[in-house]
Amino acid sequence: MIWLSWRQFRTQAIVAGCVLAAFAIALLVTGFSLAHLYSGSGLPGCQGRGTCVPAIQNFMNQMRGSVYAFVFYIGVAIIYGGSALVGAFWGAPLIAREIETGTFRVAWNQSVSRNRWLAVRVTMVGLAAMAGAGLLSLMLNWWVEPVYKATRFAPPDSSLSYGRLSPLLFGTGGIAPMGYAAFAFALGVAAGVLFKRTLPAMAVTLVGVGFVLLAWPNWVRPHLIPPVHQVLRLRPSAIEGFSTSANNSQMTIFAGVHKPGAWVLSDQVVTSAGHVFSGPATHACINGSPQACSASLAALHLNQLVSFEPASRFWPLQGYETGAYVLAAVVLALFCSWWISRRRLA
Amino acid sequence: MIQFHLDARSGVSPYLQLIQQVRQALRLGLLSEGDQLPTVKDVVALLAINPNTVLKAYRELEYEGLVAARAGVGTFVTKTLTDGSLAAHGPLRVDLQDWLGRARQAGLDDESIEALFATTFRAASAGNGPSATIEEEVR
Amino acid sequence: MTAVLETRGLGKRYRKRWALSDCTLSVPAGHVTGLVGPNGAGKTTLLNLAVGLLAPTTGTALVLGGEPASSEEQLAKVGFVAQDAPIYAGLTVADHLRMGAHMNPAWDAGAAEHRISQLGLDPDQKAGKLSGGQRAQLALTLAIAKRPEVLILDEPIASLDPLARREFLQMLMEVTAEHELSVVMSSHLVSDLERICDYMIVLVASRVQVTGEVDALLGSHYQLTGPRCDPATLPEDWQIISASHTDRQSTLLVRSDRPIVDSTMTVDQIGLEDLVLAYMSQASRPVTRHANPASPDQSALEAQR
Numbered sequence: 202m203i204w205l206s207w208r209q210f211r212t213q214a215i216v217a218g219c220v221l222a223a224f225a226i227a228l229l230v231t232g233f234s235l236a237h238l239y240s241g242s243g244l245p246g247c248q249g250r251g252t253c254v255p256a257i258q259n260f261m262n263q264m265r266g267s268v269y270a271f272v273f274y275i276g277v278a279i280i281y282g283g284s285a286l287v288g289a290f291w292g293a294p295l296i297a298r299e300i301e302t303g304t305f306r307v308a309w310n311q312s313v314s315r316n317r318w319l320a321v322r323v324t325m326v327g328l329a330a331m332a333g334a335g336l337l338s339l340m341l342n343w344w345v346e347p348v349y350k351a352t353r354f355a356p357p358d359s360s361l362s363y364g365r366l367s368p369l370l371f372g373t374g375g376i377a378p379m380g381y382a383a384f385a386f387a388l389g390v391a392a393g394v395l396f397k398r399t400l401p402a403m404a405v406t407l408v409g410v411g412f413v414l415l416a417w418p419n420w421v422r423p424h425l426i427p428p429v430h431q432v433l434r435l436r437p438s439a440i441e442g443f444s445t446s447a448n449n450s451q452m453t454i455f456a457g458v459h460k461p462g463a464w465v466l467s468d469q470v471v472t473s474a475g476h477v478f479s480g481p482a483t484h485a486c487i488n489g490s491p492q493a494c495s496a497s498l499a500a501l502h503l504n505q506l507v508s509f510e511p512a513s514r515f516w517p518l519q520g521y522e523t524g525a526y527v528l529a530a531v532v533l534a535l536f537c538s539w540w541i542s543r544r545r546l547a
Numbered sequence: 548m549i550q551f552h553l554d555a556r557s558g559v560s561p562y563l564q565l566i567q568q569v570r571q572a573l574r575l576g577l578l579s580e581g582d583q584l585p586t587v588k589d590v591v592a593l594l595a596i597n598p599n600t601v602l603k604a605y606r607e608l609e610y611e612g613l614v615a616a617r618a619g620v621g622t623f624v625t626k627t628l629t630d631g632s633l634a635a636h637g638p639l640r641v642d643l644q645d646w647l648g649r650a651r652q653a654g655l656d657d658e659s660i661e662a663l664f665a666t667t668f669r670a671a672s673a674g675n676g677p678s679a680t681i682e683e684e685v686r
Numbered sequence: 687m688t689a690v691l692e693t694r695g696l697g698k699r700y701r702k703r704w705a706l707s708d709c710t711l712s713v714p715a716g717h718v719t720g721l722v723g724p725n726g727a728g729k730t731t732l733l734n735l736a737v738g739l740l741a742p743t744t745g746t747a748l749v750l751g752g753e754p755a756s757s758e759e760q761l762a763k764v765g766f767v768a769q770d771a772p773i774y775a776g777l778t779v780a781d782h783l784r785m786g787a788h789m790n791p792a793w794d795a796g797a798a799e800h801r802i803s804q805l806g807l808d809p810d811q812k813a814g815k816l817s818g819g820q821r822a823q824l825a826l827t828l829a830i831a832k833r834p835e836v837l838i839l840d841e842p843i844a845s846l847d848p849l850a851r852r853e854f855l856q857m858l859m860e861v862t863a864e865h866e867l868s869v870v871m872s873s874h875l876v877s878d879l880e881r882i883c884d885y886m887i888v889l890v891a892s893r894v895q896v897t898g899e900v901d902a903l904l905g906s907h908y909q910l911t912g913p914r915c916d917p918a919t920l921p922e923d924w925q926i927i928s929a930s931h932t933d934r935q936s937t938l939l940v941r942s943d944r945p946i947v948d949s950t951m952t953v954d955q956i957g958l959e960d961l962v963l964a965y966m967s968q969a970s971r972p973v974t975r976h977a978n979p980a981s982p983d984q985s986a987l988e989a990q991r
Contacts, residue, residue: 204788208781209774303772307825309755310737311789312762312832544741544755547734555881592860595852597718597884601863 202313206325213291217333224279225340231272232344238263239347244354253354260351273348276341280334280373284381285410287330292389293402295322296537300397300546315541323534327386334382342374353461365515366464368418375519380526385410387530387537394537397546417522423466425521428508433458435470435503437495445482452480454498456505462512471506478503548585549577553594561596565604573613573628575636584614584622688751690715690836690868691736695745698731705731707892709745713870713885715836717899718862720879721872722962723889729872730769732889733840736870737766750835762792765829769840771822775814779807782828790832798831801857819850823857830861837862839871843878855882876959888962890969900958907961910938912951928964939964 243256299305365374392402439456454470470478485497549572572578587601605622608614616622689712696709706728713719734740738755752760787793843851888895915936925941
């Protein structure tokens, strides 16, 4: 049964292996020079804003639009897109192809039960998908390490706080890609079983995986671990801007918060009573200097209510997220097993 | 070893055809005592008929005392149906071939030859009286 | 001996339509059984139920005493070739044999390879490039080499040319003789089955019409021709399978356990094909014994195609 699973998986495995190998070569070639760039940039061991700020700006200028950025985005695309493709090309045809061509009538009449047949195939290909994703994630994270290290030197008000927790990047790090691969694969198999035709199953899988991967960081990830809520005194230096309504009866204040490596979910200016500050606009802010405006706002004793996931939560979140995806994959696989055992396919 | 053939349109059931062919072979000396009949497997592999048909035919021949089955080995002839007239078969066959050659030269087709033979044969048997018909039955 | 296929009240319904209804059979082992009927009669449904690809709506089915596909031991006892002999187009012939070896503990690799070379198949050829006859032979080889006790074949030769058909049946019979297999084979043509079957099941319109040993069926059915008669006047123990009347003559197909001796009518044996056809046409127009003598029966000769 293992031989058959491998034989039917061989072509797809070789294609994926070639893609991974090609990308690995690209990573190797660029990774060493990236690390070299970093160590020569003056960032390691730089002290104080005076040396660090120019060094990091210089470093980041070298990154922008360079082959490094290109390689990195390819890596991100392979991780996310690759999961969807694994679902469509490894998962959807697994059962659908057998149903379409009628070969299930051969496979399920050998001396192997349907459950064993499915279990061996799904386990082999699913583990291969996870291994591929894990390998890819490992390689990419080794490669990008110098960039993360550099961002730690970024000044608080710069836009360079790429935290590993930021929505796009979180899914490329740690073990999450393995969860996505397992889930996408299992979703593909289930789609194949339900639609009984490879092409519709592939289409549905691509759409389904895309939807889940896009929706998850917004709807689910913030709730995996309840975010930390922090109330800070609103300091004038934190105010980034404000907007007023036409008659100045309403005012919204925009303030920034510096939490290196954290994932800030929401950041609102609230009154001391805890309600979102909505105006009215102060005289000083309607027609006064920025300093007078800030001073007038300071007098209002406003606070900043920040919801965020601290950087230290990276691994716990990775654990919960991967666990959830893998659990979903297992449930989908069990569903497929139950479905094909019902004996409605003939 | 003899080889069977089947005439699907003769109206005679396959199992009877097999028996007839064995009897005929015995009569013509194509099979003698101790010869092995084709195995059931070989017969059905050639004719594509049910093995039970062959088994039934062989069992019937065994019941008639013409063959005997040896477990694990095969079915063997135990008695022939030739009589003293076997020696006459050779010259008779030559005469028959001559006659057939002449009939063809005269322009007779297969049907005419068969019809001519059948009617002459029947008339001759009827004309030869009761003893002749009994001899036919024994043969 | 355990029956090869034993069903009681077996039925399968798809939404509103019954594909098979009230099927009660007991097919003995050691026979080549033909399952014959027109397309759509329920043959494939019955065979799928026998191998466990379908679950029954009503009734039970047992193959060699076991529930179909209930365990790997049960699966090993049954060799199945589905309609149109599905095979893996991307796998070579040798790959198919390896698959069989890995998936069947009782696989006979030597016999499988011998048969493949006997058939003249190239082991390295992709199975998708084989002809229809070669595919059927490959599928049969797979089914046989796992050393089952029964072979179940769903219209295996329907789309084959006469030579391929003959070769398939030759191989099938050779293997049946060699390993003392039981075979259940379906077809919509009686002529395919006439040569090889000694047990018959006639299935029409999702119901079993008649079943039994071929010799017994041929021996118990009689074709009677004679002057026009009223069906109601015929003996009670005659089971009238089909009847057709002109204004002067009646032709009857009668089933009777005792030999029929009737001076008014000509009594003939009937061939298997005609027997099956009579049952197939009767299924759509059942004959009543007490027909109104005044109205000429229009069943006519088109019923006996």
